[in-house]
Amino acid sequence: xxxxxxxxxxxxxxxxxxxxxxxxxxxxxxxxxxxxxxxxxxxxxxxxxxxxxxxxxxxxxxxxxxxxxxxxxxxxxxxxxxxxxxxxxxxxxxxxxxxxxxxxxxxxxxxxxxxxxxxxxxxxxxxxxxxxxxxxxxxxxxxxxxxxxxxxxxxxxxxxxxxxxxxxxxxxxxxxxxxxxxxxxxxxxxxxxxxxxxxxxxxxxxxxxxxxxxxxxxxxxxxxxxxxxxxxxxxxxxxxxxxxxxxxxxxxxxxxxxxxxxxxxxxxxxxxxxxxxxxxxxxxxxxxxxxxxxxxxxxxxxxxxxxxxxx
Numbered sequence: 001x002x003x004x005x006x007x008x009x010x011x012x013x014x015x016x017x018x019x020x021x022x023x024x025x026x027x028x029x030x031x032x033x034x035x036x037x038x039x040x041x042x043x044x045x046x047x048x049x050x051x052x053x054x055x056x057x058x059x060x061x062x063x064x065x066x067x068x069x070x071x072x073x074x075x076x077x078x079x080x081x082x083x084x085x086x087x088x089x090x091x092x093x094x095x096x097x098x099x100x101x102x103x104x105x106x107x108x109x110x111x112x113x114x115x116x117x118x119x120x121x122x123x124x125x126x127x128x129x130x131x132x133x134x135x136x137x138x139x140x141x142x143x144x145x146x147x148x149x150x151x152x153x154x155x156x157x158x159x160x161x162x163x164x165x166x167x168x169x170x171x172x173x174x175x176x177x178x179x180x181x182x183x184x185x186x187x188x189x190x191x192x193x194x195x196x197x198x199x200x201x202x203x204x205x206x207x208x209x210x211x212x213x214x215x216x217x218x219x220x221x222x223x224x225x226x227x228x229x230x231x232x233x234x235x236x237x238x239x240x241x242x243x244x245x246x247x248x249x250x251x252x253x254x255x256x257x258x259x260x261x262x263x264x265x266x267x268x269x270x271x272x273x274x275x276x277x278x279x280x281x282x283x284x285x286x287x288x289x290x291x292x293x294x295x296x297x298x299x300x301x302x303x304x305x306x307x308x309x310x311x
Contacts, residue, residue: 045106079152086159162187
């Protein structure tokens, strides 16, 4: 059974999204998501400041905006997390996921860099991945200026953001900019929809199998890209040498089994993995942090794992 407190969250979430005009495209959905997230945002944690920066992306020549969350009490270089929001590669921003990133900065007294990466369909694959990799490199290269420990930069994200985090570790593997850890929360790592969880949880909540083909086509308009490991990290020929991973899935999520498969692939390649199976939870459950004690507990576990692995 889905946890009862998640059901309370879903009541409020569904009511907020019921006012989305019929036929709203990506632009309309983005604006609505920003408004919904702003209304449901938790109070900002004390002692955490935030500032925007622009990072140049060599592959595109365009800057990408990042929002940096920083603990005021830090007296020297601290660990950092580069984080990519979820939203089906089509919507979302550092502001829609403020609760997650500000919360991690507060819990661990670390810096969190949240990326406003390129969105589909206007800027499809690999633009968002280029943005992600550029920001990881920037964080490493500018570590002294940013007050970051260069040996303690992790990467993470939820849903589509988890996809980008996993793909970036493949790009950066074996380089001086390779992250030291990866936090993947209900990540999308494959475009295959024939696993049991796709049947069991076809109708969600929050994400449905029927919507996936259109979403995937916006991100990867070239069907051949659906088979590249940089879009579908589960397909990598080898996962050896990737950083330790915390992989969180949810029992009632269509993406559950691909997340488990990715954990198993990393473990088979000798990568340390902590797998949280998210019993009673749904895709996007971090949005219900203010509603649900099990979500709060899992969030605390993620933060503690980051602190011990990357701190």
